[in-house]
Amino acid sequence: MQSTLCLILGGGRGTRLYPLTKSRSKPAVPVGGKYRLIDIPISNCINSGFNQIYVLTQFLSASLNRHIANTYKFDMFGKGFVEILAAQQTNESANWYQGTADAIRQNRQYFDTGAYQHVMILSGDQLYRMDFQKLMDTHRESKADVTLAMIPVPKEQTSGFGLIKVDSKGRVNGFTEKPKTDAELQPFYIPGEWIERQGVQPNGRNYLASMGIYLFNTKTLIEMLDFKPLATDFGKEVFPRHYNEYRVQAHLFDGYWEDLGTIKSYHEASLALAGDHPPFDFHSPDGVIFTRMRYLPASRIVNVTLDRALVADGCVILDGTKIVNTLIGVRSRIGRNVVLKDTVLIGADRFETDAERDANRTRGVPDLGIGDGSVIQNALIDKDARIGRNVKILNEANVQEFDSDCYSIRDGIVVIPRGTVIPDNTVI
Structure with a gap:
C-alpha cells in the first residue's frame, strides 16, 4: 500500500456548480451538512489503506487548503500525508492544466521517483463509498497495466458518460465518449450474463460507464503521458489511443455513486441524504467519512x-x-x-x-x-x-x-x- 500514490483531481472552474463555486473550488463545496466534497475520496483512500495523497487544484483553492491543513494530520513517524498541489508555473510549463492527463503530467515529479509502483487517479466531486483494495485486487489478479472502475448504467443515462466494451475476461477493447446516437451505442452493449458473472445484477443496466477512477502501473502512466502528440485528457485521448497495446482492465462497482457536478445533481443527492433509506448513508459504521473537528x-x-x-x-x-x-x-x-x-x-x-x-x-x-x-x-x-x-x-x-x-x-x-x-x- 505504501507503494501507491493517490492523486485527486480538483476539477476546473466548476461552471456547472456555479454559484457554489463562485468563491471556492469544487472539492471545497460543502456536502452532507458538515463535510466537504474532498472528504469523500480522501476518506475512501484512508479507509482502503492508501494514505499518501495529493489533491491537484488550480482555481480558488484557499478554503480547500485550510480545510485539508486543519483536518488530515498523520503520525509523524508514519509516511501518510494529504497535501495540495496547486497549479504553478515551472521551467517545463507556464500553462494552466488543459485536462486530466495534462494535470497529472505537470505534477510528474511527485510520482516519477521510483518510490511508487502504482498511481491511483480520482475525481474530487463525487459521492460514493468504495474499497479501493478490491480495485487493487482486480488490477493484480488480471496483471493489468491500467484498471478502470466502471459502473453499469441503463441506456437513458449513457449520453453523460464515457463508455467501454470488454472481452469475456474483462479486458477493455473499445472506448466512446458521451455517445449520442443508437449507432454509437450499439457496439457497447454488454450482455447481462457477463455482468452477472462479476457478481452484479444488471437490472437493465447493460452499459459500462467510467467513474473517473483509474489505477495505473507507474511505468505505464509515464509512458502514456509521454506519448506524442501529448494528450490532455484520459477519457477522450489517452485510453482510446492505448487500449490495444496495454492491458486495460475493467473493475465493476455496484454501490451508490453520484457525480455532483451540477446544481441539480448536488441538490437531489443532498435531499436524498435526509430520506428514510438514503442511498448514501453517512451514518454507516463501514467506511467512515472523515472531516474537520x-x-x-x-x-x-x-x-x-x-x-x-x-x-x-x-x-x-x-x-x-x-x-x-x-x-x-x-x-x-x-x-x-x-x-x-x-x-x-x-x-x-x-x-x-x-x-x-x-x-x-x-x-x-x-x-x-x-x-x-x-x-x-x-x-x-x-x-x-x-x-x-x-x-x-x-x-x-x-x-x-x-x-x-x-x-x-x-x-x-x-x-x-x-x-x-x-x-x-x-x-x-
Whole structure:
C-alpha cells in the first residue's frame, strides 16, 4: 500500500456548480451538512489503506487548503500525508492544466521517483463509498497495466458518460465518449450474463460507464503521458489511443455513486441524504467519512416539525417552524414560523452574538440564517446568507435558468450565493 500514490483531481472552474463555486473550488463545496466534497475520496483512500495523497487544484483553492491543513494530520513517524498541489508555473510549463492527463503530467515529479509502483487517479466531486483494495485486487489478479472502475448504467443515462466494451475476461477493447446516437451505442452493449458473472445484477443496466477512477502501473502512466502528440485528457485521448497495446482492465462497482457536478445533481443527492433509506448513508459504521473537528454544540430545536430532515451540529431552530425534506448545515439559525421544503441550507462559518444581531437590525441588516416567517421551497442557500423576515423563495413562475446579483436559478432551483443579504419581505 505504501507503494501507491493517490492523486485527486480538483476539477476546473466548476461552471456547472456555479454559484457554489463562485468563491471556492469544487472539492471545497460543502456536502452532507458538515463535510466537504474532498472528504469523500480522501476518506475512501484512508479507509482502503492508501494514505499518501495529493489533491491537484488550480482555481480558488484557499478554503480547500485550510480545510485539508486543519483536518488530515498523520503520525509523524508514519509516511501518510494529504497535501495540495496547486497549479504553478515551472521551467517545463507556464500553462494552466488543459485536462486530466495534462494535470497529472505537470505534477510528474511527485510520482516519477521510483518510490511508487502504482498511481491511483480520482475525481474530487463525487459521492460514493468504495474499497479501493478490491480495485487493487482486480488490477493484480488480471496483471493489468491500467484498471478502470466502471459502473453499469441503463441506456437513458449513457449520453453523460464515457463508455467501454470488454472481452469475456474483462479486458477493455473499445472506448466512446458521451455517445449520442443508437449507432454509437450499439457496439457497447454488454450482455447481462457477463455482468452477472462479476457478481452484479444488471437490472437493465447493460452499459459500462467510467467513474473517473483509474489505477495505473507507474511505468505505464509515464509512458502514456509521454506519448506524442501529448494528450490532455484520459477519457477522450489517452485510453482510446492505448487500449490495444496495454492491458486495460475493467473493475465493476455496484454501490451508490453520484457525480455532483451540477446544481441539480448536488441538490437531489443532498435531499436524498435526509430520506428514510438514503442511498448514501453517512451514518454507516463501514467506511467512515472523515472531516474537520469543529467542537460545535448539539443543535437546539424548539417546538419544530421535522419530516425527513438532516440537521447538522450547532444549529438553533425556533418554535413554529416546519422543515420537510431538507438538509440543515452547521451553525444554521432558523427563526420562528419558518417553512423550509426541499431545500439545502449549507449553514454558516461562525455564530453571531446577540450584540451583533441587535446592531445589524438597527441598520436594517437581517440576522445570519433564516428570518421569522420566511417560506422557502426547492432552493439552495449557500453559507453565511442572511435571509430576512417574511421572505418568500418559491419560484412560482417556474423559471428554469436565471442570474441576478442576489440569486441564480438552475434547473428551477433557486440558489442564494454565499454571504448574500435578502431583505425583509422579498419575493423570489
